[in-house]
Amino acid sequence: MEDTPMERGRRGGSHTVTAAEKAQAREVSLRRIGRLFTPHRRQLTVVVAMIVASSIISMASPFLLREVIDVALPTLDTTLLVWLVLGMVGVAAATSALGVVQTFISTTVGQQVMHRLRTDVFRHLHRQSIAFFTRTRTGEVQSRITNDIGGMQSVVTNTATAVASNLTTVVATIVAMLALSWQLSLVSLVVLPPAIILTRKVAGMRRAITAQRQRELADLNVTIEEGLSISGVQLSKTMGAGTALIDRFTASSTRLIDLELRSELAGRWRMAWMSVLFAAIPAVIYLSAGLPGTAGKLTIGTIVAFTALQSGLFRPLMGLLSVGVSITSSLALFARIFEYLDLPVEVDDPPHPVPVRPEAIDGHLRLENVTFRYPGSDTAAVDGVTLDVPPGETLALVGETGSGKSTVAALIARLYDPSAGTVTIDGIDVRDMKLDDLAAIVGVVSQETYLLHTTIRENLRYAKPDATDAEIERAARAAQIHDHIAALPDGYDTVVGSRGHRFSGGEKQRIAIARTLLRDPRILVLDEATSALDTDTERAVQRAFAGLAAGRTTVTIAHRLSTVRDADQIVVIDHGRVEESGTHTTLVDAGGRYAALAA
Structure with a gap:
């Protein structure tokens, strides 16, 4: 979006807003207000x-x-x-x-x-x-x-x-x-x-x-949002920053x-x-x-x-x-x-979307020579990546922090569009699908779970508003969280609290997993989805995933290599590029980067 003269002047300090520009801005504004x-x-x-x-x-x-x-x-x-x-x-x-x-x-x-x-x-x-x-x-x-x-x-x-x-x-x-x-x-x-x-x-x-x-x-709203959210309060208390935060709010209020x-x-x-x-x-x-x-x-x-x-x-x-x-x-x-x-919509529905029935999708996922740079960055987060995941198979992405694994997951869900290359599902470019259709096909469970300040039942129903109680319970059982919910005094009507802080990290992630499974997506993207789970719970969830993966394409991103040993295909990502790929056995025998990570 083109900057207004006022914005250019404020940023650069070199542009002087002329009387003609002011008059033009005023005329356009009044005409638009009139509309x-x-x-x-x-x-x-x-x-x-x-x-x-x-x-x-x-x-x-x-x-x-x-x-x-x-x-x-x-x-x-x-x-x-x-x-x-x-x-x-x-x-x-x-x-x-x-x-x-x-x-x-x-x-x-x-x-x-x-x-x-x-x-x-x-x-x-x-x-x-x-x-x-x-x-x-x-x-x-x-x-x-x-x-x-x-x-x-x-x-x-x-x-x-x-x-x-x-x-x-x-x-x-x-x-x-x-x-x-x-x-x-x-x-x-x-x-x-x-x-x-x-x-x-x-x-x-x-x-x-x-x-x-x-x-x-x-600025005052930002201070309130950052200082009085549950995460902000925890941070200020543990960092001893309460006094500085209050001073910042007071100064802003005084200026106001x-x-x-x-x-x-x-x-x-x-x-x-x-x-x-x-x-x-x-x-x-x-x-x-x-x-x-x-x-x-x-x-x-x-x-x-x-x-x-x-x-x-x-x-x-x-x-x-x-x-x-x-x-x-x-x-x-x-x-x-x-x-x-007037902000341009960077990721939007196509003018003429390809008709898609999510339930008829096989789940053949392919990335072909995909490159992506974050706005303002000169370095590609993903550089020339090509991946092919047949329907029903499991792809595991491994690599060091910042290697580009989560960016690949974001491109599959079309949270961003690639700078070059294509992401296709069953041969259809995801940019040619309606966003709602794509969301019904691709389910994402990320490392950072977000729960709404409402009941567990409504948090799960957020993914499928017309879900029955039986469907909600079935998804919770699959995510190994039903027994814990049933043991609560209010059961599924328990309010999770702001951002779900009533529950542990593992409990929140299992609720998030159940929420995604309730939508029954053909493609699952698990971005460190079990990172907050203890070993026993992680194994239980992995068993649940193994049962649910039948006929479903799964992309798993994990630092714990134990969670990806049985993947049909393991790809090592390094600095946005595919370093090596294969099964667990072939990669260990190759003695490359994966073997070093597994050591």
Whole structure:
């Protein structure tokens, strides 16, 4: 994804964002923000119509007031006075009723737009490759979805109606003022140019502060995620880093206080002067009406009605200017959200996927001249690897840590796409399959197990939502964990705790194995899947795997060579390359690297 001018400047420090670039970014952002409301055009049209009607109706009040003061009261015309008063009450009732309905519709539309933004961001991020999540802090992702989208709520919910309401009120008020007295209107409207200039300056100040505040909020979220997760708490306690962690959080929170204050106070003095200026206008009107050149030309009712209109102009005009400030400052939030929505999906469903029935797959796995480099690395993690695993056979990958074994497993499951070469199953390139179909074919149990903070039953059902209790129990028995679960007070309804920390490493891995087996994949990838098991449990699980491996292709990655002795094919990986391959016996007899590892 191409960097924005702001990002290039922040990273390199050599690029200066020009006024033209700022204007272009703002135009694109506003146009894109506007498209969020496109599906709700009909509702918004109704709201605008109601706002216009409400504004027009409300403009009758000053004219009714003028008639009360200039006609009804001086002539003691009680009938006219009653009708005028009833008219004023009716105007208030009508505008209030329209306001309630308008608020309901506009809030509903705003919440629907917020819902769409949240779900679109979550869905798009879920489609990102593992590489994105390895280089992005979890707290940063959470902050974008919660803080940034949450910060937009008032703008998304109220902006359209606020603009329409305030704009129509301002226009209607100005028209009414001109109808009453064009001379006094000129005096009143002289404040508009400085008001607009000041508002633009305040908007720019708040936009910069908003961007900085959201970055600080993201840092705060990261600190919470890293410091208060079960793993983070264990790490800080065992490393004696609690004080430093608290100091880091405190410092971030302190900076946030300063940014919040600056955000709230940005331009307040300037806007305060505007309030004083608007408040002084009625005094200027009274002065103008009493000057020798105008004295006697305006009735008392006209002056009172005009002053009421002018006072009423202040609120919508300031509201309109404030909406402009809010929109401009919120562009920083929209920019952060759109940045995530614009991320390219590196591993995605093909445009025209090959139709596949997972249950009909034989499981013939082949890697042909596969090369892969991690983003930002000049060294290939996997370099020209070719492997052929016939259906139902077992392939074992062995080698030193960092040799590329787990990367090969990740390529089989298509967590990454190879830089060169192909990975095929039954002759079909995995990049030509739908990701859901591939996930149904290839089951992965990794060394780092992840359990959800829910019951054991729901953790297992995560792999197969429609699984029956009998199927869940059968998978648990196969993974040699059923007896342990049954002995718990709540059995399968036992809550595993955050990240499964209630259980030992071996117990968590057996639950993870059961979860994968529940899906009955045609290809099993076991990436150090038994590394946390003791010798006796490992043997029991291996026996279970031996029974389940019939008709199933299995790729096993292990450091313990005892777990791979019986594999149909053993491949030694070194620095991303295939060093040697064969059976346990032939490799030991060859006296090469495998023999050295087995010694």
